[in-house]
Amino acid sequence: xxxxxxxxxxxxxxxxxxxxxxxxxxxxxxxxxxxxxxxxxxxxxxxxxxxxxxxxxxxxxxxxxxxxxxxxxxxxxxxxxxxxxxxxxxxxxxxxxxxxxxxxxxxxxxxxxxxxxxxxxxxxxxxxxxxxxxxxxxxxxxxxxxxxxxxxxxxxxxxxxxxxxxxxxxxxxxxxxxxxxxxxxxxxxxxxxxxxxxxxxxxxxxxxxxxxxxxxxxxxxxxxxxxxxxxxxxxxxxxxxxxxxxxxxxxxxxxxxxxxxxxxxxxxxxxxxxxxxxxxxxxxxxxxxxxxxxxxxxxxxxxxxxxxxxxxxxxxxxxxxxxxxxxxxxxxxxxxxxxxxxxxxxxxxxxxxxxxxxxxxxxxxxxxxxxxxxxxxxxxxxxxxxxxxxxxxx
Ligand SMILES: [Mg+2]
Numbered sequence: 110x111x112x113x114x115x116x117x118x119x120x121x122x123x124x125x126x127x128x129x130x131x132x133x134x135x136x137x138x139x140x141x142x143x144x145x146x147x148x149x150x151x152x153x154x155x156x157x158x159x160x161x162x163x164x165x166x167x168x169x170x171x172x173x174x175x176x177x178x179x180x181x182x183x184x185x186x187x188x189x190x191x192x193x194x195x196x197x198x199x200x201x202x203x204x205x206x207x208x209x210x211x212x213x214x215x216x217x218x219x220x221x222x223x224x225x226x227x228x229x230x231x232x233x234x235x236x237x238x239x240x241x242x243x244x245x246x247x248x249x250x251x252x253x254x255x256x257x258x259x260x261x262x263x264x265x266x267x268x269x270x271x272x273x274x275x276x277x278x279x280x281x282x283x284x285x286x287x288x289x290x291x292x293x294x295x296x297x298x299x300x301x302x303x304x305x306x307x308x309x310x311x312x313x314x315x316x317x318x319x320x321x322x323x324x325x326x327x328x329x330x331x332x333x334x335x336x337x338x339x340x341x342x343x344x345x346x347x348x349x350x351x352x353x354x355x356x357x358x359x360x361x362x363x364x365x366x367x368x369x370x371x372x373x374x375x376x377x378x379x380x381x382x383x384x385x386x387x388x389x390x391x392x393x394x395x396x397x398x399x400x401x402x403x404x405x406x407x408x409x410x411x412x413x414x415x416x417x418x419x420x421x422x423x424x425x426x427x428x429x430x431x432x433x434x435x436x437x438x439x440x441x442x443x444x445x446x447x448x449x450x451x452x453x454x455x456x457x458x459x460x461x462x463x464x465x466x467x468x469x470x471x472x473x474x475x476x477x478x479x480x481x482x483x484x485x486x487x488x489x490x491x492x493x494x495x496x497x498x499x500x501x502x503x
Contacts, residue, residue, distance in 0.1 A: 110227070110231065110232055111232045112227050112228075112232065113224065113227065113232065113233050113258060113279075113280075114224075114258065114280070115222075115224050115258045115259065116222070116223045116224045116227065116232075116233035116236075116256065116257075116258060117220060117221070117222055117223070117224075117256075117257055117258065117259055117260050117262075117263045117348060118220070118221040118223055118233065118236065118237055118240070118254055118255065118256055118263060119218075119219075119220055119221075119254065119255040119257075119260070119263035119264045119266065119267040120200075120204070120218065120219055120220075120221065120240060120244075120252050120253075120254050120267065121217065121218045121252060121253050121254075121255075121267045121268070121271075122200065122217035122218065122244075122250060122251075122252045123159070123250070123251045123252065123253055123271060123272035123273060124156055124157065124158050124159055124162075124272065125156060125193065125197075125216065125217035125250075126144040126155055126156035126185075126188055126193050126217075127142040127143075127144050127156040127157060127158035127161070127185075128156075128158070128250050128251070129189075129192060129193055129196050129250070130142055130144060130158075130185055130189075131158060132196075132248075132249050132250060133192070137183055139160065140158070140160055140182075140183055141157075141158055141160040141161035141163075141164065141166070141179050141181060141182040141183065142156075142157070142158035142160070142161060142182060142183050142185065143156075143157055143158075143161055143166060143172065143175050143176070143179070143182045143183070143184045143185065144156045144157075144185045144186070144188050145168075145172050145175075145184075145185075145186060145187075145188060146172055146186055146187065147172065147184075147186040147187070148171075148172040148173040148176055148184075148186075151171065151172075151173070152171070152172040152186060152187075153168075153169060153170065153171055153172060154166065154167065154168050154169065154170055154171075154172055154175045155168055155188050156168055156188075157175065157182075159272060161175070161179050161182050164178045164179035164182075165178045165179070166178045166179045166182065172184070172186065193216055193217075194216060196248055196250070197216040197217060199247055199248050200217070200244055200248060200250075200252070201213065201219065203240060203243045203244055203247065204219055204221055204240070206243075207221065207223060207226060207230060207236060207239075207240060208221055208222060208223050208225070208226050209350060210222035210223075210225075210348050210350055211348070211350055211351075212348045212349050212350055212351065213351050220260050220263065220264075220348045221240075221348065222347070222348035223236050233256045233277075234256055234275075234277050237254045237256050237275055237277075238275065240252070240254065241254055241275060251272055251273040252273075253267045253268070253270065253271045253272060253273065253274040253275070253276075254267055254274070254275050254276070255267030255268070255269070255276050255277075255278070256275070256276070256277040256278070257277075257278045257279075257283070257342075258279070258280045258283070258342075259342065259343070259344035259345065259346070260344055260346055260348065261295065261296055261339050261342070261344040261346075262278050262283055262287070262342050262344070263278075264296050265278075265287070265290065265294050265295065265296070266278045268294070278342075280342070283341075283342035284318075284341065284342065287314040287315070287340065287342060288313065288314055288315030288318070289313055289314075289315060290313060290314050291312060291313060291314075292306050292311060292312065292313065292314055292316075292317055292340075294314070295314065295336065295339050295340070296339075297332070297335075297339075298336070302329055302332060302336075305328055305329060306328075306329075309328065314340050317336065317340040318340050318341065320337075321337075322334060322337040325337050345392065346392065347392050355453060355455070356395070356397075356399075356451050356452060356453035357384055357387050357388055357393065357395075357451055357452055357453075358384060358399070358401070358449055358450060358451025358452070359380040359383045359384050359449060359450065359451070360380065360401055360447060360448065360449025360450075361376060361380060361447065361448060361449070362403075362446060362447045363445070363446055363447070363448075366405045366444035366445060366446050367444065367445050367446075367448075368441065368442075368443075368444050368445070369441065370434075370435070370440055370441030373434060373440050373441070373445060373448055374431050374434065376448055377400070377427060377430050377431060377434065377448055377450050378423075378427045378431075380430075380448070380449065380450045381423045381424075381426040381427035381430055381450050382423040382427075384423070384426055384450060384451060384452055385421055385422055385423035385426055385479060386423075386483055388421040388452060389421050389479070389480065389483055390483070393421065393452075393455050394419035394420055394421040394452075394455065394456060395419055395420070395421075395452040395453050395454045395455045395456065396415055396416050396417075396418065396419045396420075396454040396456060397413055397414070397415050397416070397452065397453040397454035398413065398414055398416065398420075398425075398426055398429040398430055398433070398450070398451075398452055399411050399412065399413035399414075399433075399450070399451050399452075399453060400412050400413075400430050400433045400434055400438075400448070400449065400450050400451075401447070401448070401449035401450075401451070402434070402438050402440060402445060402447065402448055402449075403445065403446050403447035403448075404439070404443050404444065404445060404446065405443065405444040405445070405446055407446075409447075410438065412433040412434075412437045412438060413433070413453075414429055414432075414433060415454065416429065419454070419455070419456040420452070421452075421476075422475050422476055422479060423479055424475050424479075425475075426450060426452060427450075430450040434448075
């Protein structure tokens with residue numbers, strides 16, 4: 110069996126709402142269907158059947174315009190969301206039988222990380238085939254699946270052979286397969302970025318690769334940096350199941366109430382370190398730092414602040430946590446029985462791509478330091494590095 114080091118599936122139902130309508134109403138099969146808001150209320154198309162797409166009708170355009178393009182279309186307005194949700198549940202139940210690592214993008218689209226279930230379910234291509242078969246059997250509908258070693262390439266792949274397609278792009282093939290594709294195939298490249306790239310003469314992903322990273326950053330800002338990587342099929346963003354925690358925090362309850370501000374700060378530092386380690390392990394970074402405090406009379410409060418950029422660094426979390434503690438609580442004046450610190454407001458960017466505007470150089474060095482500490486801890490156990498990694502800037 111051919112085991113993949115990392116295997117991500119992107120599953121996308123074909124013309125989902127329209128297909129459900131054709132499933133439930135056999136007389137509509139083979140006919141152009143438009144599902145969405147009514148033209149009178151200036152509605153928008155949510156889904157167009159493939160028969161309607163031939164005339165240029167597609168989702169996200171005004172319904173009135175779609176009807177002009179394809180006057181013979183059967184219009185279904187409003188959409189029967191309840192029914193689509195029902196079918197969607199069947200589809201997601203199939204995903205969940207394969208792996209718990211399912212990240213829904215919408216009712217009809219999801220990423221699956223199948224890296225860890227290859228021994229159980231077979232190689233990723235076999236898994237993709239089985240999923241497509243189950244969907245067809247259990248719902249009567251077709252799905253297109255992309256198989257790759259990261260999310261962005263899987264997403265591109267699922268779209269290459271729609272409808273009812275299965276496209277596999279292995280790590281080895283990635284550069285070659287991406288090269289001839291339009292840059293707009295990359296998730297996140299919209300008309301604005303696309304226009305800027307076209308001015309540079311960049312139309313394909315292969316042409317995009319001819320540009321150095323700093324040139325792309327000049328033209329597109331931070332996005333240029335991630336484009337540089339995505340054009341090379343480099344994307345280690347994790348598949349994050351829905352309902353995942355929306356914050357990462359640690360707290361501690363004291364055996365005896367603490368009045369000393371310095372003591373509280375030291376404890377908070379240790380907690381910040383644990384928070385940062387967990388953030389980095391999960392590839393997360395967040396823009397909100399918060400603290401939790403419980404006084405001796407059990408009054409509990411949280412204080413939060415939003416940072417200019419996301420962080421996954423113990424030093425930054427501790428710095429802002431201590432600031433909140435000093436400025437916005439009565440710590441040091443009233444006895445405290447519990448203190449906690451956490452990070453929320455996760456950004457889509459993987460932590461290592463986050464830019465730190467204020468103290469960029471410092472933070473980059475700090476991040477390297479803390480990551481090295483993570484690795485040593487992993488190898489030698491928790492006790493190997495204690496506070497040494499934490500360069501606290503109070
Ligand atoms: Mg779809």
